[in-house]
Each structure stands twice: as C-alpha cells, then as structure tokens.
Amino acid sequence: xxxxxxxxxxxxxxxxxxxxxxxxxxxxxxxxxxxxxxxxxxxxxxxxxxxxxxxxxxxxxxxxxxxxxxxxxxxxxxxxxxxxxxxxxxxxxxxxxxxxxxxxxxxxxxxxxxxxxxxxxxxxxxxxxxxxxxxxxxxxxxxxxxxxxxxxxxxxxxxxxxxxxxxxxxxxxxxxxxxxxxxxxxxxxxxxxxxxxxxxxxxx
Numbered sequence: 001x002x003x004x005x006x007x008x009x010x011x012x013x014x015x016x017x018x019x020x021x022x023x024x025x026x027x028x029x030x031x032x033x034x035x036x037x038x039x040x041x042x043x044x045x046x047x048x049x050x051x052x053x054x055x056x057x058x059x060x061x062x063x064x065x066x067x068x069x070x071x072x073x074x075x076x077x078x079x080x081x082x083x084x085x086x087x088x089x090x091x092x093x094x095x096x097x098x099x100x101x102x103x104x105x106x107x108x109x110x111x112x113x114x115x116x117x118x119x120x121x122x123x124x125x126x127x128x129x130x131x132x133x134x135x136x137x138x139x140x141x142x143x144x145x146x147x148x149x150x151x152x153x154x155x156x157x158x159x160x161x162x163x164x165x166x167x168x169x170x171x172x173x174x175x176x177x178x179x180x181x182x183x184x185x186x187x188x189x190x191x192x193x194x195x196x197x198x199x200x201x202x203x204x
Contacts, residue, residue, distance in 0.1 A: 012050050014040060016064055019057045020102040024166060028058055028110035058110060059118045061102065066125040068097055073132040083140030088185040090133060094162055095181035099169060130155055146192040158188055
C-alpha cells in the first residue's frame with residue numbers, strides 16, 4: 001500500500017510539472033488537459049485518475065509550490081543565521097523552486113481561475129510567506145543590518161521582481177537557477193543594507 005501511494009505521489013508530481021510547463025507556455029486557459037497528458041505519454045482518462053479536472057491541477061500546483069516555500073521559510077527562520085543570510089537563502093530557494101521545480105511558472109499564475117474557496121486558500125498561504133519575509137526584513141532593521149526601510153513595501157518589491165523571472169527566463173540561457181537567485185539576492189540585499197553595514201562590508 002505504501003509503495004502504491006509513493007508511486008501515485010510521484011506521478012501526481014510529474015503531472016504538476018508537466019502542467020506548470022504548459023501553463024507557462026500557453027497560460028491556464030490556453031493549455032489543454034490533452035497537452036498536459038500527452039507530454040507524459042498518458043491519456044486524458046489516465047490523468048483524470050489523479051486529478052478530477054484542470055482547475056484541480058492548477059490548485060495543486062499552487063499548493064505544492066507554496067507548501068515547499070513555507071517549509072523552507074520555517075527552516076530558515078528557525079536557523080541562527082543573521083537576517084541578511086536568512087533573506088539570501090529565501091531568495092535563492094524561491095528562484096530554484098520556480099525554475100527547477102515548477103518549470104519557470106510564477107506563483108501568481110492564473111489565481112483568478114480558481115474557485116473562491118480555493119483562491120482564498122492560496123492567498124492565505126501566500127500571505128503567510130509574505131509575512132515571513134517581512135519578519136526577516138524587520139529583524140534586520142532592528143539589529144541595524146538593514147536600513148530603516150518599510151518592510152511591507154520592501155517585500156512587495158522583492159516578490160514582484162522574483163515573480164517576474166518566469167516571463168523572461170530562458171531555459172537554454174547561460175545562467176542557472178542558483179546563479180540567478182544569488183544575483184537577485186546580492187542586488188536586493190545590497191539595497192537594504194544600512195550605511196554602517198555597507199561600510200563594514202567593504203572595509204571603509
């Protein structure tokens with residue numbers, strides 16, 4: 001029974017990844033269940049064994065991505081790393097998840113296509129992730145590592161830029177997810193550092 005559940009879980013994940021790639025290429029409304037299934041050499045009927053319809057797949061994509069991010073966020077927040085390192089790890093992990101786990105699909109994709117109850121569940125999890133980033137930025141401000149920025153606006157700026165990556169990311173390009181994540185982290189964190197931290201960082 002456990003082995004069967006594991007196989008079902010693995011197949012569901014493969015379907016989610018195929019769906020995410022199709023949603024990225026054609027959008028939720030443009031991508032068909034047939035297209036998602038054929039990419040996995042499945043029939044549409046076989047796919048419906050795992051998900052009841054396309055909205056079910058879209059919701060599962062959001063749930064999978066957000067659960068990954070929330071687990072990662074908890075691990076980072078529970079660590080003893082300073083705020084700038086915690087923020088760096090969140091950014092790099094976020095980019096890796098979008099590019100490598102969900103095939104370049106933004107977390108903002110087609111939320112309006114979900115039913116009200118499902119949309120509210122997705123938004124609630126996104127808000128939890130948003131608040132976690134704000135806590136990290138606020139901790140950095142309180143310790144003097146970050147300048148006296150508005151944590152809410154800083155978080156909006158960060159997530160806005162990160163969620164735009166799938167719209168320009170080229171899988172055949174030179175930079176991989178880690179390199180992109182590290183560059184975004186460097187650019188964003190450098191802009192948040194206090195003058196004192198910047199001076200110490202660059203030996204001035």
